[in-house]
Amino acid sequence: MTELLTSSTVDVYRSQIARTASRVAARFTETTQPTSGASLAELQNLVDRVDLAGSGIGTASAIREIDDLFLAHAVWFHHPLYAAHLNCPVALPAVAAETILAAVNTSVDTYDQSTVGTLMERRLIEAVTGWVGFASGDGIFTSGGTQSNLHALFLAREAALAAVGGSRTTSMSRLVVFATASSHFSVGKSSLLLGLADDAVIEVADDSAGRMLPADLDAAVSAAVAEGRVPIAVVATAGTTDRGMIDPLASIAAVCDARGLWLHVDAAYGGGLLVSSRRRHLLAGIERARSVTVDFHKSFFQPVSSSALLVRDPRDLVAGAWHADYLNPRENDEPNQVDKSLQTTRRFDALKLWATLRSMGTAQVGELFDAVIDLATAAGDLVDADPELELVGRTQLSTVLFRARPGDVPPAVQDELVAGVRRVLFESGRALVAKTVIDGRPCLKLTLLNPEATLDDVRTILDIVKDAATALAGISPDLVAAEATA
16 A cells, blocks of 8 residues: 555554554643753754665554653643744644645645645735735745744845846845844845955944844944945844843834835744734834845744735835746746745645744734733833842843842852753753843843743743752852841
8 A cells, every 4th residue: 555645544643643643732731840951962863773775664653762762752842841942832723724724735836736726825925914004915935933034035136236227246245234243143144145345234223122223223334434435234123132121113214215225024923913912003103114024933923934024115026036937937927926925835834824924813813922021021010029030131023031039149159050950951851931132241142932831831931940040059058048037
């Protein structure tokens, strides 16, 4: 019997999917911590023992092996003590849609490979651009925020080159992008991939919370133009990765409008505010952008991958079009998505968001994002009130930055404890937090994207952090208690 999914194997498909779902469900119910705590060496040994060049062992045995190898040691984002990165538990209707995607295997690069799938993606893009405030915008689904940002800056680069005219080779070295130190790393990486100069990303000053200062943006643009540089775009961030802060979009848009600059808003993290009933105002001014990134696999609780690049003017997407007779014949008047995308073969990831919105509605999705922001606010208060912890800064979204300070250790020791505490937690698997650097000093970071997590769960994570810090600092727990009550 063939192992391919065809009309002759649907009964096998049905039973295999049911058995696999049962195994995954069992892991969800049996999981007691975010990850197993197995070491890198142990996991490498388990992986190396698998004979990938040998004879097949059958689907049932292969899934059992995956259960023991992968599911037993996976990182579980649904667990309430996972608080490290921008990962989220996923919406059930989206998981159901993933099952459909994998089985049908649609590619939405051309209409003749997807038919109604193309139309559904276009309808969804129309809806999302409407949430942004684009009257007649367009866009394309991408693999994630990095690709969306790269695509946006590619389009902005092409627009800048067209405006300058002359030789592409001689003009490239003059092109610049404006962003802050808190902008996503993909801005710098995109500059590299787009062939820009080493100094093409000009860092704009920000305030104490990491938000771009519009006056300093204006001054930076003036200085660059005076030097003969050519601005490609300004990248504003709606949800910085570390601080969860939103740049003053309306004021930045005013600078861009006055100077005729392309404004790209990276709302990969904060895009969920588009459907928030309580916090949508935080994105005021986003409608004045020329392009926007939204990651649905963050604040819309979608499985990876699900992101989109949105543009205010559909004509901007034409810059990336490329003709191939076998894909987009010139006589074809069907809607062709390959002309808009950097990818050719592309999954129908829009179906996941479609299923979620039809099942839950936009209001419920917005409520889930509001819930994790509420939790982060309460968690910040909890940290701020704890004498064994130091709150590094407040957030507009769902991150909490802090340090442990057991006993009366000096700042230098607090800094040293950051990496050690994160390592202790990771190696135990009991709770997962992230580490970053703010204003030159390391700190721990909670990224809260689980709407079912509670303040008690956060308190548990903080207690584990404090215990680890106390042990690493070699301080008696009794001394710490005495210092806290002094």
